[in-house]
Amino acid sequence: MINKILVAAGIAALVSVPLWLDNSYLLHVLVITGIFIIAAMSLNLLLGYAGQLSLGHVAFFGIGAYASALVSLGFSIHITPQWVMTVEKNPVWLAMLAGILAAGACGWFIGRVAFKVRGAYFVIVSISFAEVVRLVALNWVELTQGPMALNNIPPLAFNSFVFLKKPENYWLILTVAVVCYILIRRLVNSRAGRAMVALRENEALAASVGIDVTRYLVLSTVVSAAMAGAAGALYAHYVRIVDPDIFLFVYTVTMVIMVVTGGKGTLAGPVVGGLIFGLLPEGLRAFALPPEAQWIAYGVLMVLVVYFLPQGIVPAFRNLFQSKKIA
């Protein structure tokens, strides 16, 4: 009961932010942080629960962004020199759905391909996949405009209501984040979540009691990729320009940092880690540090968290709370 009130109060507080925060730059930072939190939550499903480190996670994010942007803008490609496939402009909500599906389909593919490889090999498969996708985005100029980027991507709109300003985009991201959180919570508190954890903890034992490890690994990559794709689609229609730099490795690293520092394999971990490491650079700017010092402070804090709270912030606080209750 107390928990429910706390959650409701927390959500109400988050909803109220654009009403009192009269700073559109900070709101922009919050929107971008929110998008990364959604991506980090999706990574947590794979890394924290199923125990598979996907170091190419940004590929799903980028595929969602590109697919959604292209379907909304419309495009035509030459399948053979004579035969041209053309997709007309589509409403943005439909395009976003296409982005989510495209990312999910790629997740299915990776899950199937990677079903025999674990650990370091899965990491290599995922990195390679992201790099291949980046090269495609860079070089398939007819489709993606290559380094010229996709411009003038339309914002999300329903009838006459356009998600153009910061506050409505903030609420949109918050809604999607809450939905993703609920979906992940349902998943991990079910047979599927237990099977993923079993795969992480002891794969041979999991199989011995009838757990179809491949099936659940594919399920987790599909759901994870689709959510990352949703985050990418939101990103594309918010910043309204997408270029191949979206596939940069550093974005994957950012997601991994959010998950690991927050606490992998916990529901709140990516949210807490995402808020801290998403907002930290801005927080440091408030102290008027030069940019180099900001990144040094960022790095130092990260090292400290990993060194002193190896399980992450959320499990550490939970332990603190529980040991107090016992004492």
Next chain:
Amino acid sequence: MRAMLAVENLSVRFGGLLAIENLSLEVREGEVLSLIGPNGAGKTTAFNAITGYLAPSAGEIFFKDKKLNDLRPHQVAAQGLVRTFQKTSVFGGRSALDNVLIGLELRATQTPLEILLGMPKVAREERELAAEAERILIFVNLKNRKHELAAALPYGEQRLLEVAIALAAKPKLLLLDEPVSGMNPSETASFMAKLAEIRALGITVLLVEHDMKMVMGVSDRVVCLSQGRIIANGTPAEIQRDPEVIRAYLGERHKIARR
């Protein structure tokens, strides 16, 4: 009509090493059959081949007349053949209760879509599964440990938890790979009592074990393997008298001690 489990002319080869050669063996419904033999005789290899962890080089394995050769481990488990491992094997980072819940996978019917949609059926089933997991923990006397991490349990209790996980998968045939190795005599004695209770549930047992007191005490039949081949097959009393078994495995001392 074959026996419940019928292994026919099974061979397993690792490169040039013939780990199991032309092994034929039957487990009849309701019995406890023990597989004994010196280290390296091929007992665990036979387990791995039967449960789909290893592909046999030759031969066939039937369970209730269904061929198991091409099934993967989780499919073998779904047939009702559940094994434990020689090396203690639990989900260390999870509570004892969660360990058994994971073992209940085959009894759950919820689908991914139902889970994502948050159907009431899922919550209902989760409550039923939790209650069932608790019953299984009571059965192996681990109820008061249910919230403790599996890795933090004492060794003997981890081995009991392994059996609880296997029982959760509702085995018709339970394959136990050295369940009492490393246990002290009183733990072994209580495990033997537990095995009798498992048997009373109608579960057939195939046991690999080095503890001869346990093997001779619980088995209906004993099969002795040496260097990948069966050298004897009979009741515990027959096995203890068998000169071949004494030479290859039990040793002369055992014979003298019995007199």
